[in-house]
Amino acid sequence: MSLTKEQLLDYYRKMRNIREFEETIHRENTTGEIPGFLHLYCGEEANAVGVCAHLSDDDYIASNHRGHGHCVAKGSDPRLMVMELYGRAEGLCGGKGGSMHIADLDRGSLGANGIVGAGAPLATGAALTQKVKGRDNVSVCFFGDGASNEGYVFEAMNLAVILKLPVIFYCENNGVGEGTGVDYAVGADSIADRAAAFGMPAKKIDGTDFFSVYDAMEEVVAHCRAGNGPYFVEAETVRFYGHFEGDPQKYRLKEEIDNAKLHRDCLKKFRSRVIEEGLATTEEFDSIDSDLVAAYKGYVAEAKQAAWPRPEALTEDVYITY
Amino acid sequence: MAEKSIRTAIGEAMRAEMRRDNNVILIGEDVAGGQGCEGELDAYGGVLGISKGLIQEFGADRIIDTPISEMGYMGMAVGAAASGLRPIAELMFSDFYGCCWDMLYNQAAKFRYMFGGKAVTPLTVRTMIGAGASASAQHSQSPYHVFTSLPGMKCVVPSNAYDAKGLLIQAIQDDDPVIFCEHKALYDLPLAASEVPDESYTVPFGEAxxxxxxxxxxxxxxxxxxxxxxxxxxxxxxxxxxxxxxxxxxxxxxxxxxxxxxxxxxxxxxxxxxxxxxxxxxxxxxxxxxxxxxxxxxxxxxxxxxxxxxxxxxxxxxxxxxxxxxxxxxxxxxxxxxxxxxxxxxxxxxxxxxxx
The missing domain is CATH 3.40.50.920 (Rossmann fold)
Known part of the structure; x- marks a missing residue:
């Protein structure tokens, strides 16, 4: 393994950070204090972290409705994200975006998005910016198997190929779009197979294994930075919770979810491998876990006490000038 | 000062802004034309010839012909605007807004508000409106009332050449997204022609x-x-x-x-x-x-x-x-x-x- 201990613990911390974010929100949502729709990323953390490990603040991502993980991985402050979910003034978007619209342009995040598939042309546009400005930065569109059937994605893929843009179409295939299975919704044998029809290279990887994601993305990002045009990645991953918080998930079997948590949990897999290879200890991982548990307790307590947006904020920031 | 048509005024505005600022690009269907064909490049220069000659001056990296793919290229223009460019996206007929409306309605217009005042999306959408050319029900409408209803979007409807040039330059320099509606009967209408300075100027928005x-x-x-x-x-x-x-x-x-x-x-x-x-x-x-x-x-x-x-x-x-x-x-x-x-x-x- 080429990663240093420091890197390994850092990537684990980022994945664990996302997990704790989502588990905290899952727990706190039951108190009724978090308004709106929530779509949790638990089980998919290796993807956001394995991809963003290769990106800088000058590279862009476009996320989706299940976006908390992507935002944390790209470097947004989780404390301010929790504030945002509680609708508070200090939230990352001043409490005016909420879960589905967390963006952080200073970190190269074009935002989570409530419109399925919309990130694909937006990320393609950010890639166009890099090309026009003559930079070697790239952009990544995170989207799911559900979005893979949106016309947005097809049009963006074609544009990216013909204009040779440095954009990575990263499909997190968790097997179910809302409540409909991928085997029903996708006509092709695999989503990645579609890329060839657009003239785009593609890889299919294990999105529950951080190292599979990290290694694949090292090559894919280098391909795009070198000006070779777009790339398609399909990562097979798992979704531990429902489409949205409160989803009774009658379309899934309990055994399927239990099995995924037991055998396909990217955090457990990461820990076992790293401990097995003697690169870090259980105590070191546990210490990261307990630090994050404490941190999130603090974020939630603080958010619950934080100030609401000023009434005037209602009509502010619609335009820059008007 | 020369009397110019709206057609000329709009072309002048785009050229001047592209010369002034390298971040200004033009995206759309056949804005040059001829890409991938054996005949002439810039065969159209926009379906009305307004952008003719721009690809020779600014190159194919900034004068970007797209496939017939409104949802995709409008989204690409929005993403480019949110990440540092000032795209002019040409939506050939405003009637086609139905093909790309989400990118304007749910994305570009809302970014600034949803993201707590941090986004800047300087997009200009140029689009044709208007009946009178027997272009029938899908190429003749004037849906500026729909555009006007959208918070976060600005909407311009010029009536003469002087205003068209100044308002388009203002639109391109404006940091908010703008839809610029060009009535197809006005491009060459003598009544709409006016004295237009060769140099750049702006006409402010919101002044009748x-x-x-x-x-x-x-x-x-x-x-x-x-x-x-x-x-x-x-x-x-x-x-x-x-x-x-x-x-x-x-x-x-x-x-x-x-x-x-x-x-x-x-x-x-x-x-x-x-x-x-x-x-x-x-x-x-x-x-x-x-x-x-x-x-x-x-x-x-x-x-x-x-x-x-x-x-x-x-x-x-x-x-x-x-x-x-x-x-x-x-x-x-x-x-x-x-x-x-x-x-x-x-x-x-x-x-x-x-x-x-």
Whole structure:
């Protein structure tokens, strides 16, 4: 393994950070204090972290409705994200975006998005910016198997190929779009197979294994930075919770979810491998876990006490000038 | 100073802004044309030839021909705008907004607000509006009322060449997303041509232009309708009826003050609007005046709009669909002389045939 201990613990911390974010929100949502729709990323953390490990603040991502993980991985402050979910003034978007619209342009995040598939042309546009400005930065569109059937994605893929843009179409295939299975919704044998029809290279990887994601993305990002045009990645991953918080998930079997948590949990897999290879200890991982548990307790307590947006904020920031 | 058409004015504005700022790019279908063909590059230069020659000066990296893929390229333009460029995206016909509306409606217009005031999305969408070319129901509409209803989006509807150049330069330099609506009957209309300086200048948004001034009636009109209203006003002036003809130039932001002040003087309002018979621009202006200047009104507000139908193909039907100068004049007679609609129109037509 080429990663240093420091890197390994850092990537684990980022994945664990996302997990704790989502588990905290899952727990706190039951108190009724978090308004709106929530779509949790638990089980998919290796993807956001394995991809963003290769990106800088000058590279862009476009996320989706299940976006908390992507935002944390790209470097947004989780404390301010929790504030945002509680609708508070200090939230990352001043409490005016909420879960589905967390963006952080200073970190190269074009935002989570409530419109399925919309990130694909937006990320393609950010890639166009890099090309026009003559930079070697790239952009990544995170989207799911559900979005893979949106016309947005097809049009963006074609544009990216013909204009040779440095954009990575990263499909997190968790097997179910809302409540409909991928085997029903996708006509092709695999989503990645579609890329060839657009003239785009593609890889299919294990999105529950951080190292599979990290290694694949090292090559894919280098391909795009070198000006070779777009790339398609399909990562097979798992979704531990429902489409949205409160989803009774009658379309899934309990055994399927239990099995995924037991055998396909990217955090457990990461820990076992790293401990097995003697690169870090259980105590070191546990210490990261307990630090994050404490941190999130603090974020939630603080958010619950934080100030609401000023009434005037209602009509502010619609335009820059008007 | 040379007299120029709107077509020339718009081309000049784009070229000047692209020279001034390397971040300005043009994206759309056949904005050059000929890519991937064996014949000439820049064969179209935009379907109306407005962007002709730009690809030679600025190259294919900045003059970007796209596939027929409105949702994709509009989204790409929005993403480029949010990440540091100032794209001009050409939506050939405004009727096609249905193909890419999400990128404007749910994305570009909302970024700044949703993201807590941190996003900057300097996108300009240039698009053709207007009936009169027998282009029928899917290539003739003027949906600026829809664009106007969208918070976060600005909407421009120029009526003459001077304004078109200054407003387009303002749109490109503006940090908010703007939809710039070009009436297809105005590109080469001599009435819309005007003295246009060769150098760059801006016309500010939200400042109406008083095209005619008069004491008796306020007529608010946009785009091609400005010329119908001005023509009617000139005829009515001969009969001693004076009209304020106001061209708001931008529907969002809107110069409410100019309209309200004028109605306070005249006490009468007519709105000439090609957008829609229901929930249109005319209805918005009528509601503004009815709610804020009701006490000044001496007569009911009159709206001159198309009927509530799609735009028909056949010329006589299409001509009947488009608001006419005669309908504007008749509306003025209704509100100034208290004539009923039929008598007012008969009077206008009689005057017209007498003049002929």
């Amino acid at each position: 232009n008083f095209v005619r001034e008069g004491e008796d009636v306020t007529i608010v009109a946009l785009g091609l309708m400005v010329h119908l209203a001005a023509g009617a006003a000139d005829e009515l002036a001969k009969q001693g009826i004076g009209c304020d003809v106001i061209d708001p130039r931008t529907t969002s932001p809107l110069d409410e003050e100019a309209i309200l002040e004028s109605v306070q003087n005249t006490g009468r309002l007519i709105v000439v609007d090609e957008s829609s018979a229901r929930c249109g621009f005319a209805h918005d202006i009528a509601a503004l005046v009815a709610s804020q200047a009701f006490d000044c009104l001496k007569a009911p507000i009159k709206l001159v709009t198309p009927p509530h139908t799609p735009v028909p193909f056949s010329s006589p039907l299409e001509q009947a669909w488009i608001p006419s100068g005669e309908r504007v004049a008749a509306a003025v007679l209704e509100v100034t002389m208290g004539l009923d609609a039929k008598t007012a129109m008969d009077t206008v037509m009689a005057a017209k045939s007498a003049a002929a």
